[in-house]
Amino acid sequence: MDMTDLETMGKKAQSAAFELGQLGTMQKNAALLNMANALVMNTGKIIEANKDDIAAAKKNGIKEAMIDRLLLTPDRINDMSDGLRQVMDLPDPIGKVTRGWETMSGLDITQERVPLGVIGMIYEARPNVTVDAAGLCFKAGNAVILRGGKEAINSNIVLSETLRAALKDSNINPDAVQLIDDVSHETAQKMMELKDYIDVLIPRGSGKFIKMVVDKAKVPIIETGAGNCHIYVDKDADLDKALKIIINAKVQRPSVCNAAEKVVLHKDIANEFLPRLYDALNANNVEVRGDLLAKAIVPEIVPATEEDWGTEYDDYIIAIKIVDNLDDAIKHINKYNTKHSESIITENYSASRQFMKQIDAAVVYTNASTRFTDGQQFGFGAEIGISTQKLHARGPMGANELTTTKYLVQGDGQVRK
Template identity: 55%
Template sequence: MDIREYVVEKAKSAKAASRKMNSIDTKTKDRALKAMAQALLDNIDNIIEANSLDMEKGKANGLSKSLLDRLLLNKARIEDMASGLVKVAGLQDPIGETIRMWKTPDNLTIAQVRVPMGVIGIIYEARPNVTVDAAGLCIKSGNTVILRGGSEAVNSNKTIVDIISKAGVEAGLPKGFLQYIENTDREAVKVLMRLNDYVDVLIPRGGAGLIKTVVENSTVPVIETGVGNCHVYIDESADFAMAKDIIINAKTQRPAVCNAMESLLVHSAIADKFLPYLQQAIKPYNVELRGCEKTAVILDDICKATEEDWGKEYLDLIMAVKVVSSLDEALDHIYKYGTKHSEAIVTKDYFNAQRFLNEVDAAAVYVNASTRFTDGGQFGFGGEIGISTQKLHARGPMGIKELTSTKYMVYGEGQIRK
């Protein structure tokens, strides 16, 4: 079977299953999600064994520490994946929800009702936990899913899909509800991106290169998940201890994810005192600071930032630092270099906080909190399919409602249009 035929067969199976998934009741979906969670827990050793093969290969191929961290599965992470499925099972089923209903002058009753999208294709890199998150959210929202993970996680993904798809079918889901494209040839992605007859939407989740490729080459509609050049702006009225804690959390808790901060902006009125205070506090975390000319005057032994640094998503323990003269300059900098993902201000000034909230164009905007909270689990969605930086129906962490569409149900009594 050639690559095109292989991918088309997967898509056909997902399309056939979507007709049945469309009418699967909530109890069956929840039962399946819990069964899949238990299957993960029952197979922890098998999953870790498969993941170790990917980890060994990744190290041999020179994957960065950040990518290896994304790839790694251990008992705690697998338990978190299982817990996420249980949480999704506990969420209210969005399918069949009546969003609005009204009567027309012709006495027609029209209801706008939430329905599944159908077949969702997800193209992603490195993180095998995405395999479980995507499957769980698609099931709860009544969709079937085609997964195409990166070559670096093929053993982990294959093992996970085999485990949870078997559990899902045994619990009552239609065979074919979860498809995984094992072929790691890039041609498989090219084929998937053009299967409009079978795939309703594609969601790329990974680095800038992957997202750009899918957006520019897909004929299937795409929901674009975003690169995260996230900023934290320290206003002149900021509490130093709060600002320090937020920066350390946003930069160091998990630097290889898209909601980690990459750039720090500090008001010039406090820069002389705050930057040395921060440098001392963040030193144990081994964060490399790359500063503007003003920052380099205040701090010793730091690298000077280049123009490239201001727009860089490092995904590493590196942070660009710029001293700004005002909130306006901070807003201008974020407008120029931000990726519309997550931005934060630390301030005691109510009016500056409101200006920041209102004027920053991003999926999530924070006052006195870490950008690391931009996450479906943290928002109470039970997980996420990705974080959209678009302005279509889905923006920010995409949970089950963002994986639905609507249709109009029209009730008449024999009316005809004149």
């Protein structure tokens, strides 16, 4: 695909974005319902395309945890459909007045939410992103150009065709959702340079992938995050609660960005808790790495390297660090984390408040799994990604985060003196 083809897509997206900006909430919600129903109706077709992606992934030796990201089942398609229905039920962010006032010169000023325009979504592996991104962008009045990874190309083509057909049946320009089906690196690079057509680019994938996009893109970026997520078990933790939370955060879906990758233990509970934790992780086929103190308690633990502390595994691997106190835990986490999601397990209110105040991350938990960092779990219906940056948006990004603001100023002949 050459630059001319991409520019044509960009022009179509801009035209569609203008049309979306004129739609009312009822029109958008009716189209979202049609999109949700179309996914369920086309379940068989979607799964057949997904089988081709899964077969290719296995042939290419992709690890099992990553194949799980690719897999679509009737339940997962129903979940995607339900996500669109939840987006449909959310308040429409467009036209929402965030503030208003009258100036000394008699000007009436309001600040209202408006669409960003055309959003470019460049992502790896997970085909559900195709649906989540399309639905959220549409709810917020944006057109979207999607570029998924080669691993899910067959699934993404069928999903995007299904959504476009539902838009057409709703008498809405189907170019509100477009998919780049050329998965070459050259085309991805060209997409990142479409600053005259794409208003913002959102990358979603591994830390290495996101860094590549950030380094090469000419389009403004909202950086969504790699997840080197930690769980700190305090000296005042309920250890049964801690064990349950850690196993959930690591094992339920180890390939996703909100899975726990590191456990930090207070030294006072390490001797009692670490053998229990090791046995539970080992029973779930998780490789456990650790520092010298951890290995001294459980000799079977694999020695951790300096590289381990900053690595997002996306796999059945976890590393354990033992610290002297809460302050050391906070310093360690802030040094190595990716500003995604961090959790403290404690029954001590003061320790909880200190951790939540001093940890630098988009989402900070007390006594809960990091796996809850998710747009659907937060009540956003879906998410376009977890922003780990501090400008514009941070944390799970729902429809509201896919808008910007405009000042509307009403005068009555005023001129500035």
